Amino acid sequence: MKWFEIALVVLTLGSGLVLLLDKLFLAKRRATKGGLLDSEEPALVDYSRAFFPVLAVVLVLRSFIAEPYKIPSSSMMPNLLIGDFILVNKFAYGIRLPITNTKVIPTGEPRRGDVVVFQFPGHPDMPGDPQRGENFIKRVIGLPGDRIGFHGDTLSINGQPLAYEVKGEYVGKGRGAEMNGATLLSEALPGRTHTVLEYLGRANPAGQGDWQVPQGQYLVMGDNRDNSDDGRFWGFLPEQNLRGKAFLIWLNCSGWFCKDGFEPSRIGSGIQ
Known part of the structure; x- marks a missing residue:
């Protein structure tokens, strides 16, 4: 969440600044006046000394190493x-x-x-899109320079239709049950095979088309092809909007205190 990131940066810089000012000026002033013992230093300095290391570690880990996210929708089922x-x-x-x-x-x-997780660039026909800048998650389909087509139930890349294998009817658990009855397919992207969901023969006409991916941008789609607000509808993903690559599921818990479902078998699963 954007507000959490801003708050974390502000608190880290603020507490660090307090400690720096204390070291350069305030501590010397206290000592000159025959001041307070370290245990009696001002409360703001005391709190900053306690929280700054924790805030700094969290900021570094979250900003440069790995960041947690929660999946809010069914678009990547x-x-x-x-x-x-x-x-x-x-x-x-x-x-x-x-x-x-x-x-x-x-x-x-x-x-x-x-x-990939990215900052949503927004729908081009909605300048004030309230979701602009929010974090979205989709799969990279088109690289810069690619020609991508999606017609009927088939994706093509640079004029070559992808190979599909029907795995059967999808049966999900918990919140995943909302897509029961869809067809589970194996989709062979060049260099990587993954699964997608589609209601075969019921393609959404609004999601059909051909795209030429510009340099410095990507075309992304959800794996739940009939239930995903992705690049087919709002356009290309600029490279500068990327936040990182999703690689691990560390928990599955829906609703407050997991009241809507908990799937321990998903813990530790890699993201393909």
Whole structure:
């Protein structure tokens, strides 16, 4: 959440600044006046000394190493379910500054099939889109320069239709049961095979089309092809909006205190 990131940065910098001012000026002033013992230092300094190391470690881990997210929708079923808590590799696509998401050190680029978290660029026909800047999660389908087509139930890349294998009718548990009856398919992306859900023969006409991916941008789609607000509807994902690569499910818990479901078998699962 954006507000949490801002609060974490502000609190870390604020407590660090208090400690710095205390070391440079306030502690010397207390000593000159025959001041207070360390245990009697001002409460603000005492709290800053206690919380700054913890805040700094959390900020570094969350901004540059791995960040937790919760899956709020069914757009990535069957691979990610509502209530999945995931970890995102924050350095896979470059070291980026918190809040601004500015890349300062390049470390790599997305590969086709990667599941990525990004700041939603917004729908082009909604300048005031309230979801703009929120974190979304989708799969990278089109790389810069690719020609992508999606017609009927088939995805094609650079003129080559992908191969599909029907795995049967999808049967989910808990919140995953909302897509029961859809067809579970294996989709063979170049270099990576993964599963998708579709109601075969009931393709949404609004999600059909052809796209030429510009340089510096990507086309992303959800694995739940008939229930995903993705690049087919709002366009391309700019590289600068990337937040990281999803790689691990560390918990599955839906609702307060898991009242809507808990799936221990998902804990520790890798994200394909």
